[in-house]
Amino acid sequence: MASKSCIAITKYFLFIFNLFFFFLGGVMLGFGLWILIDKTSFIAVLETASIPLHLCSYLFSGLGIFTMMMGFLGCLGALKEIKCMLGIYFILLVFLMAFQITIGVLVYTQRKVIERKLSLAVKGLIMSYNRNDKQFQNLEDSWDYIQLKFACCGWNNSVEWQKNPSIAINASEPNERQFFLFPCSCHSSFSKNFTDFNITQEVGFCQAPGSNPLTEKTQGCRKRVFEWVQENVISITIICIGITVVELLGMSLSMLLCRNIDPDYDKLIRFQ
Incomplete structure (x- = not known):
């Protein structure tokens, strides 16, 4: 068992860590709703009408809701020392990381198939434009x-x-x-x-x-699209590694705290 001071540090660090992501999710959700509701102002800011607004709106809104949910589970589970919430938080991070790894492997191994299907989709779009x-x-x-x-x-x-x-x-x-x-x-x-x-x-x-x-x-x-991907592959890789490190940190802290707190299920009942 870890010392009480170590548990306290882990608890509050995990709380602050997830509080940041909760507010970040709120910002992304608000940004997505702004794009969806006030398209005119958003277009004026970007000075172009060719941005796929619905795609941006749904993307930001979905990421915002998921990030807020993860931040809420992490914050509340750490602050109230609720094992079931920390367990759900850990499991969601595991599934998220597994999903990201699966997508990465599929994109790398099936890149020729993806390129061929993308080519057919674009040509079909041009025909039906x-x-x-x-x-x-x-x-x-x-x-x-x-x-x-x-x-x-x-x-x-x-x-x-x-x-x-x-x-x-x-x-x-x-x-x-x-x-x-x-x-x-x-x-x-x-x-x-x-x-x-x-x-x-x-x-x-x-x-x-x-x-x-x-x-x-x-x-x-x-050619231009694949050149852009090749030019930015290092940046994309660094971002993916950074996201993975953040997820591993959250998983490690939640598991450490979950293993070293008392299984007091009355806390969840009192909270409800």
């Missing part, structure tokens, strides 16, 4: 953001966009005004000859006078 279809609007917004961020067009090259029905019909029909449709988010990837016309939006379709810019075969997003 339609601003009037609300079912796929979040995916379309995400893809527009990627094309703008990486200054690319299409998955392999911009020619793939000519398979989109709206663009194909516009290009095949006689057009007295001599303009061609193209995705507005592709404009940053075109050469100077095709960027002289004004771009009034960053999502949906825009009109290019004269020649069709999609025939330029500009670089696709596939």
Whole structure:
């Protein structure tokens, strides 16, 4: 059995440790709700309308709720010395770490399969790209953001966009005004000859006078995305290791405290 002073230090350190994560979860939840409720202000802050807002909102809200729940269990279990709460806290951390390790192993071993499925999904999205279809609007917004961020067009090259029905019909029909449709988010990837016309939006379709810019075969997003992953793989690895260390610290402290406190179940009854 550890000394009383060691148990007290562990108890309050675990409480402060989880109190920080409880407030962090509250901030993430509030941020997610702000994105969902007040989209106009959030877009004004970022100065872009191409961020996938629903995805960001659900991600921050989900992480916030989970982090608050973990922080609550850790804080209350440590402060009140409730073994069952510390046990639940420990088990959740174990499942979380196991889930992260499983995802990491699957991504590494199945990366070729993931790349192939991702390629098919993006090409399917390009084929069905339609601003009037609300079912796929979040995916379309995400893809527009990627094309703008990486200054690319299409998955392999911009020619793939000519398979989109709206663009194909516009290009095949006689057009007295001599303009061609193209995705507005592709404009940053075109050469100077095709960027002289004004771009009034960053999502949906825009009109290019004269020649069709999609025939330029500009670089696709596939290479740019994987280059970004390779450039940031060290940062991603460091973040993953940091998260793992934090989880191991929480597991160790909760188990140490759980093993060295008296099994007084009346504490839980009195608390309730």
